[in-house]
Each structure stands twice: as C-alpha cells, then as structure tokens.
Amino acid sequence: MSTYYNPVEIYSGTSGCRQLADKLDGEYANVSSILLLTRGGGVEARESLRPLQSWMQKRTVQLKELSISNPNLTDIVSLKTQLNDNDFQLIIAIGGGSVMDVAKAISAIQHLKISTVEDLRSAIAEGAYALDKVTPWIGIPTTAGTGSEVTKWATVWDTELSCKYSISKDVLYAKKALVNADLMQSMPLRLSFSTGLDALSHAVEAYWSVMSNPISRIYALTAIEAIRTYLPRLIYDPLSIEIREQLAMASLYSGLAFSNTRTTACHSISYPLSLIHGIDHGLAVSLLLGSVARINEPALIEREKLYKAFGVANVEGIGQTVQDLYRLYQIRTTFGNMG
Numbered sequence: 105m106s107t108y109y110n111p112v113e114i115y116s117g118t119s120g121c122r123q124l125a126d127k128l129d130g131e132y133a134n135v136s137s138i139l140l141l142t143r144g145g146g147v148e149a150r151e152s153l154r155p156l157q158s159w160m161q162k163r164t165v166q167l168k169e170l171s172i173s174n175p176n177l178t179d180i181v182s183l184k185t186q187l188n189d190n191d192f193q194l195i196i197a198i199g200g201g202s203v204m205d206v207a208k209a210i211s212a213i214q215h216l217k218i219s220t221v222e223d224l225r226s227a228i229a230e231g232a233y234a235l236d237k238v239t240p241w242i243g244i245p246t247t248a249g250t251g252s253e254v255t256k257w258a259t260v261w262d263t264e265l266s267c268k269y270s271i272s273k274d275v276l277y278a279k280k281a282l283v284n285a286d287l288m289q290s291m292p293l294r295l296s297f298s299t300g301l302d303a304l305s306h307a308v309e310a311y312w313s314v315m316s317n318p319i320s321r322i323y324a325l326t327a328i329e330a331i332r333t334y335l336p337r338l339i340y341d342p343l344s345i346e347i348r349e350q351l352a353m354a355s356l357y358s359g360l361a362f363s364n365t366r367t368t369a370c371h372s373i374s375y376p377l378s379l380i381h382g383i384d385h386g387l388a389v390s391l392l393l394g395s396v397a398r399i400n401e402p403a404l405i406e407r408e409k410l411y412k413a414f415g416v417a418n419v420e421g422i423g424q425t426v427q428d429l430y431r432l433y434q435i436r437t438t439f440g441n442m443g
C-alpha cells in the first residue's frame with residue numbers, strides 16, 4: 105500500500121489554541137450549541153485553553169463530565185438518552201482515549217433512533233451508524249496517548265457478550281485536533297507510563313503492519329525514537345514541559361501512523377487480557393511487543409530502521425527496551441506477576 109490519508113486539521117504548540125479559536129470563529133460561526141465532554145477536574149478551564157473558552161462563552165455549552173473508562177454499549181446508550189433533547193451542533197472532547205471514543209460514538213449516532221443496547225448493538229453490527237448526518241467533533245487529548253484525535257475509529261465494549269466492537273468510518277475523523285502538552289503536565293506517572301507504552305505499541309504495530317506505507321513508517325519511527333528517549337527521562341522530571349511536549353508529539357505521530365494501518369497482533373491478543381483479567385491496556389499491549397517482534401522479524405521492511413529508532417542492535421532489543429522501561433517504573437514485568 106502506498107497511499108496515505110488523514111484529514112484531521114492539527115494545531116499544536118504555544119499558539120495552537122489561539123489559532124484553533126480563530127479558525128472556529130470563521131468555520132463554525134453559526135454553531136450555537138456545543139456538547140463538551142471531559143473527564144472532569146475542570147480541565148476545560150485551564151489557562152492554556154483560554155482562547156477556546158472565549159469562543160465557547162458566546163454559545164450554549166452542555167458540559168458532561170464522564171467517569172467512563174473503556175465505554176460500553178450501556179454507557180453510550182445512557183449518555184445518548186440523557187442528551188436526547190439537546191440538539192448540539194459540535195462536540196468538543198477534552199480527555200483521554202475513552203472520552204474521545206465517546207465523542208466519536210455520539211457523533212455517529214446523535215441523529216439516529218437508538219434507545220436501547222440492542223438497538224446500538226444491531227446498528228454497529230450492520231454498520232448502520234454515521235449515516236446522513238454526523239456531528240462534527242474536535243479532539244483535545246490530555247494523555248499521550250491513544251492518538252484517538254487523529255484516528256477514525258472508536259472502541260465500544262460489549263460487557264454482556266464479552267467482546268469489543270470498532271465503530272469506524274472516514275466521517276468519524278475529528279474535524280480538528282489540538283495537541284497541548286500543558287494539559288498533560290500533571291498526568292500521574294503511572295498513567296503517563298501506560299499511555300506512553302500504548303503509543304509506542306501503536307507506532308511499532310503501524311511499522312510492521314501489512315497496511316504500512318512509506319509515510320506511516322516515517323511517523324512510526326519518529327514516534328518510537330521519541331518515546332524510548334523521553335519516557336525514561338519523564339520519571340526523573342515529570343513536570344518538564346519539554347519532555348511532555350516530546351511525548352505529546354510522539355503520541356500524535358504514532359496516531360498518524362496507525363490511523364492508516366490499524367493495530368495488529370499485540371492489540372488483538374491484549375483485548376481479552378484487559379476485558380477478562382483487567383490488565384491496563386498500555387501494559388497488556390506492550391508486554392507482547394517483544395514476542396510478536398520476534399515472530400514478525402523475517403517480514404520486517406527495512407528492519408535496521410526499526411532497530412535504529414529503538415537504539416538497539418537486533419530484534420531482541422525491542423522486548424528488552426520494554427522490559428527496561430517496566431523496571432525503571434517499577435512495574436511487574438510478566439503477565440504471571442500481573443495475576
């Protein structure tokens with residue numbers, strides 16, 4: 105495959121929020137009602153989001169603070185029911201992967217007649233979502249991260265049937281994304297670690313995916329090198345904005361990489377580990393990188409570039425790098441130890 109496609113307009117850096125607000129002023133001047141999804145904690149009031157706050161102040165904003173992790177069918181239907189009378193025209197999601205997954209799911213079904221879990225399950229199974237009218241959404245990640253601000257799919261779990269679904273269509277890409285490291289500065293180390301490993305896994309899997317292309321591989325290599333360099337430094341200086349910026353951009357690059365390839369075996373194997381055994385997503389995925397790398401080695405395209413990005417000599421170094429990170433962060437290093 106040699107085509108690369110990603111339509112998300114991305115804002116970053118210190119002037120990113122101002123530029124985003126200016127753009128919204130022109131493009132979304134007619135929007136009068138906004139659904140604002142966050143994880144709580146007043147993140148939307150952060151100083152670095154002031155231009156966005158000013159833009160929203162002129163409009164009706166319905167704030168929903170989500171306590172959902174890994175949203176399931178019930179969560180989505182329940183939220184949709186609560187929102188039913190509110191005809192918002194834009195969704196702004198400030199949060200981690202789960203908040204952005206909810207944004208995509210609501211964007212896909214806001215204008216559909218879905219009122220039960222069964223309705224939603226059938227709509228997903230038949231691809232009968234994001235049909236005529238899709239609500240535009242803007243992604244502002246607070247973790248580094250899932251890369252969900254630049255991918256077109258959302259994961260929705262079905263706890264009743266013990267499985268997961270992917271809602272995925274081109275129209276579900278965010279219209280715009282704002283990457284602002286200031287929002288990640290106070291992220292706890294454990295969360296920084298697991299989300300950083302998730303981003304590392306997205307990049308590695310994008311690199312060796314059969315769907316990879318020359319552009320996605322460049323994004324993947326850039327992300328891998330930055331994460332393996334800066335994740336170890338973060339533990340000694342968690343408030344460093346420079347390190348947070350490097351990791352925020354690495355997460356974005358890994359998102360751009362796997363937005364075109366999807367994930368591969370590590371993610372597939374990890375889902376039951378998370379669903380049944382409750383192992384954190386980033387940990388479950390990254391613990392598989394070393395073993396899957398050994399299996400994939402014969403088919404790797406330009407494997408030296410991958411090793412160089414990891415700063416290692418051979419395929420064994422990939423698993424070793426992950427193990428070293430686990431030890432540094434004092435995380436148990438085997439599935440057995442995780443129970």
Ligand SMILES: [Fe+2]
Binds near residue numbers: 250302306371385389
């Ligand atoms: Fe992931």
